[in-house]
Amino acid sequence: MTIQAPAKVNLVLRILAKRPDGFHDIETLMAPVSLADEIEVEVAEGSGIELECDEPDIPAGPDNLVWRAVEVFQRHAKLGFSTRIALRKNIPHGAGLGGGSSDAAAVLKALDQLHKTRLGPQTLETLAATLGSDAPFFIRSRPALCRGRGEVMRDADDIPAARILLLKPPFPVSTGWAYQAWKPHAHASGTRQFHGRIELVNELEDPVFHKFLLLPAIKAWLLDQDEVSAAMMSGSGSTFFAILRGDAGQLAQRARARFGPNLWTAETELCC
Numbered sequence: 099m100t101i102q103a104p105a106k107v108n109l110v111l112r113i114l115a116k117r118p119d120g121f122h123d124i125e126t127l128m129a130p131v132s133l134a135d136e137i138e139v140e141v142a143e144g145s146g147i148e149l150e151c152d153e154p155d156i157p158a159g160p161d162n163l164v165w166r167a168v169e170v171f172q173r174h175a176k177l178g179f180s181t182r183i184a185l186r187k188n189i190p191h192g193a194g195l196g197g198g199s200s201d202a203a204a205v206l207k208a209l210d211q212l213h214k215t216r217l218g219p220q221t222l223e224t225l226a227a228t229l230g231s232d233a234p235f236f237i238r239s240r241p242a243l244c245r246g247r248g249e250v251m252r253d254a255d256d257i258p259a260a261r262i263l264l265l266k267p268p269f270p271v272s273t274g275w276a277y278q279a280w281k282p283h284a285h286a287s288g289t290r291q292f293h294g295r296i297e298l299v300n301e302l303e304d305p306v307f308h309k310f311l312l313l314p315a316i317k318a319w320l321l322d323q324d325e326v327s328a329a330m331m332s333g334s335g336s337t338f339f340a341i342l343r344g345d346a347g348q349l350a351q352r353a354r355a356r357f358g359p360n361l362w363t364a365e366t367e368l369c370c
Contacts (some may be wrong), residue, residue, distance in 0.1 A: 099213055102134040103204035104239055104369065105195040105264075106232070106312040107332040107339045109141040109257070109293060111300045113280050117169045121247050122277050127296065128196075128232075129241040133202055134255065135333040135365040137164075139208040144180035163202035163229050170225050175217075181209075189319070190362055192270020193334030194295070196232045203229075203236035211255055232333075237256040241370055257370040258294040263326075263346045265316065265353055268330070268360040271306055276334035279305035289321070293308055298330045306335050311336075319356060324347045 110127035117123055127320050134140065147168050149158045159165060168181050187338070190195030203226050210217050217225075226233035231248035240303075241254040280302060291298040307314045311357040314337060320329035320340045325347055329340040 099139050099208050101137050101204045101208045102140065103137055103189075103197070103236070103251075104130040104132065104134040104199040105189045105197060105200065105366075106130050106235065107195070107262070107264075107368070108300060109241075109296055109298055111302060111333065113277070113282075113301045114239040117247075121292065122280070123246060124231075124244070124248060126211045126244050126248065127241070127254055128235055128244060129254075130236075130239045130248075131195075131262065131264075131366045132369055133188055133364050135189050135197060135204075137201060137204050137208070138182075138184040139205060139212065140182040141179045141209070141212050142182075145178055146180045148180075148182045148184065151185040151187065152181070153185075153191070156185075156191055163198045164205050166229055167202040167205040167226075168209065170228055170317075171206055172222075174225055175209075175213065175215050175351050177213060177215075177243075179213075188364075190266050190270075190337070192272070193266050193337040194195070194271065194273075194331065194335045195264070195337055196236065196333065199226075199230040199232035200236040200239075202226065203233050203239075239369070242255075244252065248272055256294070257368065259370050260293065261342040261345065261366060262366055263300040263340045263342060263349055263364075264332075264364045264366060265320070265340065265350075266317065267312055267357065268309070268362070269336060271310065271335040276302050276306050279309070281305070291330065292329055299326055300331050300333075302334050303331050306331065310336065315349070316357060323349060323352075329348075344367065
């Protein structure tokens with residue numbers, strides 16, 4: 099079975115408070131985008147997990163969320179089987195686009211279909227929540243307002259469709275570090291931005307921008323381009339999404355000329 103694992107962007111990300119368990123309560127409006135990883139999942143009699151990934155920097159063992167997703171499914175369904183997974187990455191890691199969480203959720207859905215266990219989205223979301231805060235969102239992969247650690251979701255149907263350009267410099271940002279560096283009442287500075295009636299907010303920009311000085315420069319440059327109606331960091335970064343007034347044109351080429359040839363870019367669209 100081949101399944102798509104889409105990326106996401108955070109149109110809104112507010113940090114409400116630090117929790118006793120060390121995580122943070124958040125309020126975030128997330129939307130999937132058409133950029134996606136592709137995953138092949140095969141199951142057979144026996145035992146063991148075989149994971150192949152075309153990105154050498156990504157672990158292909160028990161540290162990968164995909165591997166852990168297989169184990170979580172096996173324990174819940176009380177099934178033993180061998181699994182072979184081939185992961186073709188289009189979503190960069192350490193990007194704030196949810197690639198690892200989406201891959202894990204996709205594998206849970208694939209195993210549910212292959213074994214005809216009919217667990218349903220709510221049970222799959224509960225299993226996904228054990229793998230990562232963003233993972234439950236990717237079970238249904240539709241725009242949602244998420245609270246708690248991200249596992250309390252409500253559908254969001256009023257997000258305007260848009261073409262967007264994703265831009266990521268050649269370094270990741272640790273999600274754990276970004277949340278630990280966040281301070282209450284600290285907000286990224288800049289002009290208020292909107293997509294339709296949605297005010298775009300990311301309260302992790304403040305700590306991340308203070309450490310990675312290239313990132314505020316990228317945002318300022320994007321907002322100065324005619325093709326861009328709004329631009330913001332997604333999640334904990336380091337990726338920015340630029341909402342386009344039309345096609346990207348030569349925007350990606352100009353961005354690489356300005357910030358270096360190792361700047362990763364992808365034109366995609368919000369899936370609303």
